[in-house]
Every structure is written in C-alpha cells, then in structure tokens.
Amino acid sequence: MRPDTATVDRFLSHAGVSDVEIDSASMLGVVCRVAPAQTKQMLCALKGEGDGFDFLVDLFGIDTGEAVDVVYHLRSFSRDEEIYVKVALPYGADLASVWEIHPAALMPERECAEMFGLTLSGHPNPKHLLLTKGSRPALLKSERIRTAEEVRDR
Amino acid sequence: MSPLLIVVLRVLAAVGLLLLNGVVLIYMLRKVLGRLHLRLGPTELGPAGMFQTMADVVKLLTKEDATPGSVDRVLYFLAPAIVFVPSLAAYAAIPFSNKIVAADLDMGLLFTFAILSLMPLGIFAAGWASYNKWSLLGSMRSIAQQVSYEVPLLLAALPPVMIAGSMNLGDIVRAQHGSVWFIIPCLPAFVFFLIAGLIESNQTPFDLSEAESELVAGFATEYSSMKFGLLFLSEFSNVFIFAALMVTLFLGGWSLPFVDPGLLAGIGAPIIFLVKTYLVIFVFMWIRGTLPRVRIDQLLAIGWKFLLPATLLWIVITGVAIKTGQGLFGGGS
Amino acid sequence: MTDPRHLAGHAGWLTPNPPHQVDFVPTSLTRAPTGVDTFDTERMVLNMGPQHPSTHGVLRLLIEMDGEEVVAAEAVAGYLHRGIEKLAEHRRYNAVGTLMDRGDYMSGIHNELAFALAAEKLMEVEVPRRAQWLRVLMSEINRIASHLVWYGTFGLDTGAMGQFLYAVRDREVLLDILEDVTGQRMMFNYVRPGGVVADITTSAVDKIQAFLATIDMYLDEHDALLGGNEIFQARTRGIGVLDKETATAFGLTGANLRASGLGFDVRRDRPYAAYDEMRFSVPVAEEGDCYARYLVRMGELRQAVAMVRQCIDGLPEGEHTAKVAKVLRPPAGEAYAAVESPRGELGVHLVSDGTEHPYRMRYRPPALYALQAAEAILPGTMIADVVVILGSVDVVLGEIDR
Numbered sequence: 001m002r003p004d005t006a007t008v009d010r011f012l013s014h015a016g017v018s019d020v021e022i023d024s025a026s027m028l029g030v031v032c033r034v035a036p037a038q039t040k041q042m043l044c045a046l047k048g049e050g051d052g053f054d055f056l057v058d059l060f061g062i063d064t065g066e067a068v069d070v071v072y073h074l075r076s077f078s079r080d081e082e083i084y085v086k087v088a089l090p091y092g093a094d095l096a097s098v099w100e101i102h103p104a105a106l107m108p109e110r111e112c113a114e115m116f117g118l119t120l121s122g123h124p125n126p127k128h129l130l131l132t133k134g135s136r137p138a139l140l141k142s143e144r145i146r147t148a149e150e151v152r153d154r
Numbered sequence: 155m156s157p158l159l160i161v162v163l164r165v166l167a168a169v170g171l172l173l174l175n176g177v178v179l180i181y182m183l184r185k186v187l188g189r190l191h192l193r194l195g196p197t198e199l200g201p202a203g204m205f206q207t208m209a210d211v212v213k214l215l216t217k218e219d220a221t222p223g224s225v226d227r228v229l230y231f232l233a234p235a236i237v238f239v240p241s242l243a244a245y246a247a248i249p250f251s252n253k254i255v256a257a258d259l260d261m262g263l264l265f266t267f268a269i270l271s272l273m274p275l276g277i278f279a280a281g282w283a284s285y286n287k288w289s290l291l292g293s294m295r296s297i298a299q300q301v302s303y304e305v306p307l308l309l310a311a312l313p314p315v316m317i318a319g320s321m322n323l324g325d326i327v328r329a330q331h332g333s334v335w336f337i338i339p340c341l342p343a344f345v346f347f348l349i350a351g352l353i354e355s356n357q358t359p360f361d362l363s364e365a366e367s368e369l370v371a372g373f374a375t376e377y378s379s380m381k382f383g384l385l386f387l388s389e390f391s392n393v394f395i396f397a398a399l400m401v402t403l404f405l406g407g408w409s410l411p412f413v414d415p416g417l418l419a420g421i422g423a424p425i426i427f428l429v430k431t432y433l434v435i436f437v438f439m440w441i442r443g444t445l446p447r448v449r450i451d452q453l454l455a456i457g458w459k460f461l462l463p464a465t466l467l468w469i470v471i472t473g474v475a476i477k478t479g480q481g482l483f484g485g486g487s
Numbered sequence: 488m489t490d491p492r493h494l495a496g497h498a499g500w501l502t503p504n505p506p507h508q509v510d511f512v513p514t515s516l517t518r519a520p521t522g523v524d525t526f527d528t529e530r531m532v533l534n535m536g537p538q539h540p541s542t543h544g545v546l547r548l549l550i551e552m553d554g555e556e557v558v559a560a561e562a563v564a565g566y567l568h569r570g571i572e573k574l575a576e577h578r579r580y581n582a583v584g585t586l587m588d589r590g591d592y593m594s595g596i597h598n599e600l601a602f603a604l605a606a607e608k609l610m611e612v613e614v615p616r617r618a619q620w621l622r623v624l625m626s627e628i629n630r631i632a633s634h635l636v637w638y639g640t641f642g643l644d645t646g647a648m649g650q651f652l653y654a655v656r657d658r659e660v661l662l663d664i665l666e667d668v669t670g671q672r673m674m675f676n677y678v679r680p681g682g683v684v685a686d687i688t689t690s691a692v693d694k695i696q697a698f699l700a701t702i703d704m705y706l707d708e709h710d711a712l713l714g715g716n717e718i719f720q721a722r723t724r725g726i727g728v729l730d731k732e733t734a735t736a737f738g739l740t741g742a743n744l745r746a747s748g749l750g751f752d753v754r755r756d757r758p759y760a761a762y763d764e765m766r767f768s769v770p771v772a773e774e775g776d777c778y779a780r781y782l783v784r785m786g787e788l789r790q791a792v793a794m795v796r797q798c799i800d801g802l803p804e805g806e807h808t809a810k811v812a813k814v815l816r817p818p819a820g821e822a823y824a825a826v827e828s829p830r831g832e833l834g835v836h837l838v839s840d841g842t843e844h845p846y847r848m849r850y851r852p853p854a855l856y857a858l859q860a861a862e863a864i865l866p867g868t869m870i871a872d873v874v875v876i877l878g879s880v881d882v883v884l885g886e887i888d889r
Contacts, residue, residue, distance in 0.1 A: 001757075027608070028821045055735050058851045062838055071836070071849075073823070077735070077751055104738030107564075107859045115572075130565040130888055138573050139847075145570075145577060191652040287533050291555070291870070358646065359718050365646060368871050370540060444712070446719045447646025449871045450555055 002029045003081040017045045031084045043101045056102035061116045063141045068116045097123040115139040179390040181207040190443035219379035229283035234384040236276030241391040244269045248398045249324040251408045251423030262323040274300040284376035292372025296363035302457045307350035309465035313343040313472040314403045327407030335406040344404045351396035358442040397434035537566045541874040544884030560865035567888035575848040580815040588674040591886035596629040597828035599678035604824035605837035606680035609817035617805035618682035619761035624798035627791040632661040633829035634788050637881045644878035645722050650712045660698050667691040682808025723777035727876035737860035740853045741831025746783040747775035753827040777879035830854045852886045
C-alpha cells in the first residue's frame with residue numbers, strides 16, 4: 001500500500017535523482033514533489049527494473065491557485081505499493097510528455113494539457129482530447145461557470 | 155381478348171404474386187425473429203400485424219427518394235434494377251408442380267445459377283455508384299464471397315443431377331418420386347448446398363456485404379425509399395429461390411413420400427412445394443436469429459479450403475457409387 | 488502513413504494532423520500488416536462514428552485501411568463531454584452523486600460509491616455495517632446489469648442478435664430491483680457520504696430472491712448461446728491480444744487486466760465497503776484476447792451472483808446511514824478512493840479546502856485507458872475485428888468523455 005521512505009530513497013539514489021521533497025505524512029500516501037525538469041528522470045527512477053512503480057494509475061492536474069500541480073499516480077503490482085509524484089507547472093507552461101515511460105499517459109496528458117491551458121511537448125498526437133479546438137482551459141479556477149441563477153435569468 | 159393482352163396480364167399477375175411472396179417473407183421474418191427474441195413482432199395492423207409489411211411498402215413508396223449529391227447517377231438508378239430483375243427471373247425455371255413451371259428448360263438448374271450470378275454485378279454497381287466507403291467495402295465483400303461460392307454451390311448441386319440424369323428441375327423432382335428424396339443419398343451435398351446457399355443469398359452468419367455492426371448497411375447504405383425497398387425485396391426473393399432449389403434438388407419438390415403423385419395433381423402439389431420451401435426458409439431465419447457473423451477471410455477460407463474440395467470429393471463418391479451399383483438409387487442412368 | 492490518398496470519398500475531411508501513429512509497437516500484433524503492393528493500390532481513410540452502430544455511443548474512429556486491413560487507427564473522443572469534474576467543484580458534497588451517475592451511466596452505484604468513499608476518507612466517518620453491506624449488494628446488482636449489457640452488445644458486435652434480447656430480459660429484472668430500492672433505474676443518487684440514502688425494501692428482497700432462483704440457469708444459457716458458439720470463438724480467439732506488458736503499460740484495469748493474466752482486483756486487494764467480509768474469487772485468464780475477456784467477465788457475473796446471495800442471506804441489522812451533517816465540510820486534504828466498477832478501477836481523487844464544495848475532483852475513467860490500449864492494437868487487424876476488440880474492452884463513452 002504505502003511504501004516506506006527507505007524504499008523510495010533506494011529507488012531514487014539508485015537512479016541518481018536528487019532534490020526530491022518526500023512527504024509521507026499526507027493522507028493520500030507518499031507524495032514526492034519534483035521540479036518540472038526532473039519529471040522524466042523521476043518516473044524512470046521509480047519505474048525501476050521490473051520491481052518498481054511501473055503502472056500509471058492516473059495522470060491529472062490540480063489548479064492550486066499558484067500553479068498547476070500535475071499528479072502522477074503510480075502503482076507497483078509486484079510490491080503492492082502506491083506513490084504519487086507531483087510537479088508544479090506555472091500557468092501556460094510546457095507539459096513534457098512521459099508516454100515513452102508510461103504509454104498510459106498518452107490520452108490523460110492530452111486531457112490535462114487542454115483542461116489547464118498547458119502546451120504539450122514530445123507527444124505523438126498533441127491534439128485536444130475532450131474539448132473542441134480553441135476551447136478555454138475549463139478546469140482552471142479562473143474559468144468561471146454560470147450559476148444556476150445566471151442560467152435561469154439568461 | 156387479344157393474345158397479347160392475356161400475356162401481359164399473366165406477366166403482371168406473376169410479378170404481383172412474386173412481390174406478394176416477398177412481402178409475406180418479410181412479415182414471416184419479423185414474426186419468427188420476434189419469437190426467437192422473446193418479442194412479439196408486429197401486432198398492430200391487421201390480424202396479428204399481418205398488414206404491417208404492406209404498410210411498410212406503402213411507406214417506402216411514398217418516402218422522399220433522396221439521392222446523395224456525388225453519386226454516379228446512371229449506375230445508382232440502375233443498380234436496384236440489376237439486383238431485382240434476376241431475383242425475379244430466377245423463378246422461371248422452378249417447378250411449383252408437375253405443370254406449374256414458367257419455363258420447363260432442359261438446363262433449368264444451369265439457367266437458375268446463370269441468372270443468379272448476375273446479382274453481384276448489381277450489388278457491386280450499387281456499392282460503387284453510391285460514392286460511400288461503407289457501400290464500397292460491402293460490395294467488394296459481396297463480389298468476393300459470391301464469386302468464390304458459386305463454384306461450390308454448383309458442385310454441391312451436381313450429385314442429385316448425376317443421380318437423376320437430368321438438369322431439368324422437373325425431371326429431378328420426378329426422379330425423386332420413384333425412389334427416395336435425394337437428401338438421403340446426398341446428405342453431405344445437402345449440407346454443402348445449404349452453406350453455399352446461405353452465403354450466396356447473404357444470410358447470417360454470412361451476411362458480410364451488409365454486416366450492420368461493421369458496415370452500417372453495406373451496399374445499401376446510401377439507398378432510400380423504394381430503391382432500398384427493391385434491394386431489400388430482392389434479398390428475400392433470393393432466399394426463396396435458394397430454399398426452393400433446395401426443396402427441388404434434395405427434398406422431393408412437390409412430392410410426398412408414399413403418396414401417389416397422381417393424388418397431388420392440381421392445387422395440392424404447389425401447396426406442398428410452398429410449405430416445404432417455407433420450412434426451409436424458417437431454418438434460414440432460425441439461423442439468422444441465433445448465430446454470430448464470420449469474418450471475410452474466414453468465410454473465404456471455408457469456401458476454398460473446405461467446401462470446394464469436399465464437394466468435389468462427394469461428386470467422385472457419388473459417381474463411383476452410381477457406376478458400381480447401377481440402379482441402387484432407382485433413377486441412376 | 489506514407490500516402491494519404493483516398494480510394495473513394497471526400498479527400499478533404501481528414502484533419503491536417505496525420506492519424507495518430509505511435510512508434511511504440513505493441514508486442515501483440517495478431518498479424519503484421521501486409522506489405523505486398525505489387526499493383527497500384529491506395530489506402531482509404533474510413534470515418535467510423537460518432538454515429539455508427541458499433542462504437543458504443545459516440546466514439547469516433549479514424550481508420551486508415553489497406554483493403555479490409557487496418558493500417559493506422561485513431562480514437563477521437565469528446566462528443567459526450569459534460570464537464571463533470573468542473574461541475575463537481577461547484578456542488579455540495581451530497582449533490583456530486585448525481586453528477587457521478589452520469590459519468591459511466593451503466594454503473595451509477597459504483598461511481599457514487601467511489602466519490603462517497605473518497606469523501607468519507609477525508610471526513611473520517613464511520614459507516615454503519617448495514618450500509619456497507621447494502622453498498623456491496625447494490626454494487627453487485629449493478630455489476631450484473633452492466634455486464635449483461637456488455638454481453639448483449641458484444642454479441643451484437645460479432646453479428647449475433649438473439650442473445651442481446653435474452654440479456655436485456657434479465658437486466659430488466661435488475662433495473663426493477665434497483666428502481667424499487669433507489670427510486671431510479673439508472674441515475675440512482677443512492678450512495679451518499681456516510682451511508683446509503685434508503686434501506687432495502689421487502690418487495691426488493693422478494694424480487695432479488697426470485698431473480699436468484701433463475702439467474703444461474705439463465706447464465707448457463709447465455710454462456711452456451713454465445714461462448715459455446717464455434718463462430719463466436721473463431722471471431723474472438725487470438726483477436727485483439729493484449730499481453731501483460733501491453734496491458735500494464737497502457738494502464739488497463741479491471742476485467743481487461745485480469746484477462747491479460749494480472750489478477751488485480753480492487754475489491755480483493757484494496758477492500759472497500761464490506762468486500763473484506765465477502766467470499767468470492769477473482770477470475771483470471773492468461774491469453775489476453777477477446778475470448779479471454781469474455782471468459783473473465785462471464786466468471787465475474789457468476790461471482791457477482793454469489794455475492795448478491797451472500798448479501799441477501801447475511802445482511803446485518805442496523806442503521807443504513809451514519810449521522811452526518813446536512814452540509815458536509817471535510818477538512819482540507821487529499822484522498823484517493825477506488826472501486827472496482829464493471830469497467831475497471833474507477834478512482835476518485837478528491838481535494839478539499841475545507842469548504843462545502845470539493846476543491847478538485849478527479850474521476851479516473853478506466854474506459855479511457857481501455858480505449859487507448861485498444862487503439863494501440865488496432866493496426867494489423869481487420870475492420871470486422873475492430874468492432875469486436877472495441878466491444879471486448881467494454882468502453883462506455885459517458886465515462887471517457889465525462
């Protein structure tokens with residue numbers, strides 16, 4: 001379920017990834033926070049060689065008010081453990097695709113990019129997934145939706 | 155009344171009856187499939203919903219005849235006719251009784267197959283002219299399957315011909331009067347003919363040219379109104395012809411076992427023939443309501459790798475059996 | 488895609504972006520695409536959907552074809568996008584259930600349950616035992632209903648017609664039961680944070696008993712009608728093979744993953760509600776083809792029936808909901824809760840900022856991952872296999888598009 005910090009450290013030191021902020025007190029589980037430039041390296045390190053976190057459960061964004069937190073939810077079936085990697089991207093920044101490490105990211109990345117107004121780089125098919133081309137990034141907190149009253153009084 | 159008028163009236167009556175036959179078949183399909191699917195089928199119009207199909211014909215006739223903008227107009231209009239006319243003409247050689255046969259041809263069987271082999275032409279024309287990819291795929295499949303199955307179909311029909319010693323469909327039935335129905339000595343040939351017939355008449359599990367879960371409606375996708383109606387009717391007419399051929403070749407035509415043919419003269423014989431044909435059609439529909447569809451490469455593999463050698467082998471066996479045991483099957487020559 | 492000319496049809500509609508071609512070659516192509524091109528043939532781009540009988544809703548597939556064979560394929564989603572995740576940020580916690588129902592409309596109970604579990608994790612509510620059992624009971628009834636629809640439409644995809652109506656006959660009984668308990672046939676809003684909204688009725692218990700009396704026989708019948716058919720087996724065996732590596736790489740979950748040989752089931756490995764008290768086995772198959780997925784789902788149907796039986800026999804007494812406030816204000820934090828929906832692991836990642844509205848609600852759609860896995864194995868198959876593969880991974884567009 002929840003890996004102990006030593007395990008995570010072992011994975012990271014094995015691949016030589018540093019500057020990782022590990023929060024294992026969160027209700028969510030173990031959450032690692034890395035700089036955007038280190039995302040791929042981090043995911044590679046955690047993927048390990050056959051025994052690591054090689055299953056991408058989910059990829060999505062959270063608008064924290066200061067930046068877009070992209071969350072990579074990883075799982076290891078062999079260890080039966082889960083881990084979260086969070087990357088804070090400034091608004092309108094570039095989301096580097098990780099599909100070469102986790103092909104499962106192909107579609108969620110497209111969704112995340114369009115929903116939070118990020119540009120997608122390194123992706124084989126960087127089109128919109130759900131929204132029409134040219135739509136506003138719907139899940140940003142700055143995008144308001146009409147209240148029921150507004151719709152009624154339209 | 156002038157002889158010409160009589161001829162015209164007869165032709166009109168015959169065509170009318172054939173169209174009515176198609177309408178009845180569609181009604182039957184709806185009822186049979188309905189029952190197989192725990193439904194009721196049509197119930198509202200007329201007793202047991204009997205007039206529903208007539209109402210549908212009226213609907214199809216009065217519907218807007220929409221023609222897509224980019225079709226090949228000549229072929230598009232011609233295609234339903236090319237499909238529909240052979241399906242009517244093929245009735246000509248089928249003996250409904252000893253006397254009721256439009257054209258008592260010596261080569262009746264060959265004539266029927268020759269007429270029916272025109273159908274892929276019409277289907278291909280429909281698919282090509284529609285300027286629609288689904289139609290094109292459907293018609294391509296249709297060509298592939300109908301061309302490759304005409305050979306086993308004809309070969310499967312040969313053993314009864316060899317035993318009866320004639321290609322006249324009436325003679326084949328008369329040969330079965332004297333002995334047994336040819337389904338007994340030629341059971342494998344009957345099964346081969348059933349498979350090939352299902353394929354040639356585009357029935358499930360071989361309805362690849364209009365496979366609705368893959369190709370929307372296949373070659374008929376762009377057709378509407380009565381042009382679609384004609385394509386639809388010709389399919390049912392085809393089913394009837396193959397069932398009738400099966401009855402004629404293998405199931406004793408208008409005769410019944412242990413009944414003197416003389417007793418059945420007049421109205422009895424055609425009724426027996428129709429009942430038998432409709433029973434075979436019921437089996438077709440039963441299969442249609444139950445089985446999944448095969449894939450095109452599997453279909454062609456069945457045809458070339460199994461059906462063709464098997465029918466050829468059965469012809470050899472039949473030939474040897476006839477030669478070694480002259481008279482074993484009664485009508486052997 | 489070297490030569491984007493078209494054999495027939497309007498050449499202009501293909502989007503300027505070339506169809507999605509991934510360099511990643513899945514390890515499980517059933518056949519290599521034929522490269523024989525001795526006479527001048529052209530490839531054709533086929534637009535399948537969003538109005539196509541076999542795309543299970545409003546999926547659109549762009550398929551580049553060489554004759555009947557698929558060379559490249561791209562799935563285009565989004566025709567059913569309603570912005571559920573955005574809308575949830577503007578609703579109170581108790582009202583999000585109605586949105587969740589409309590995600591995967593085939594299994595509303597599971598969606599609501601995932602959200603309720605996430606909210607309960609944040610609030611640290613103790614849910615009464617009876618409520619947990621009722622959740623399991625309703626989940627499994629919903630699972631049977633959903634799998635029956637899958638069974639029916641999968642048969643339709645392979646060309647069989649009859650068994651669909653037999654499956655719908657059984658599903659009708661289940662929808663009646665669900666209506667009896669929840670008041671709704673599909674959009675239940677039954678599971679709320681803290682418990683369930685209503686206790687089971689005596690008439691529903693009677694209906695479930697009557698259903699249980701016949702369902703085993705009917706399941707045998709379904710299995711014989713479709714799975715026992717030679718043509719069906721010829722159409723599904725060895726088709727659409729997703730081996731273990733491909734399946735995990737593309738994030739498959741649920742029955743699709745178990746058909747590829749990895750027996751992960753959220754109900755067993757991350758027990759929620761009362762699943763730790765249930766006795767059930769997890770069907771696993773190794774082949775990873777469409778037939779394996781069929782077998783696994785049919786096995787799941789039987790397990791679900793067994794669990795419904797256990798729930799009816801052993802339903803504990805007690806309250807059907809915990810005492811929770813009318814307006815929920817979970818403390819700030821993040822929680823992830825997952826349920827095993829008929830389509831796989833349906834997760835809800837909930838972020839709370841302490842107000843009465845969720846700050847962010849992420850709905851993990853298992854069908855989205857199934858869709859991209861299916862998309863990746865389409866090249867090399869035939870057009871008839873495309874619909875079978877899509878049917879076998881069981882995509883529901885309401886969930887993919889949200």
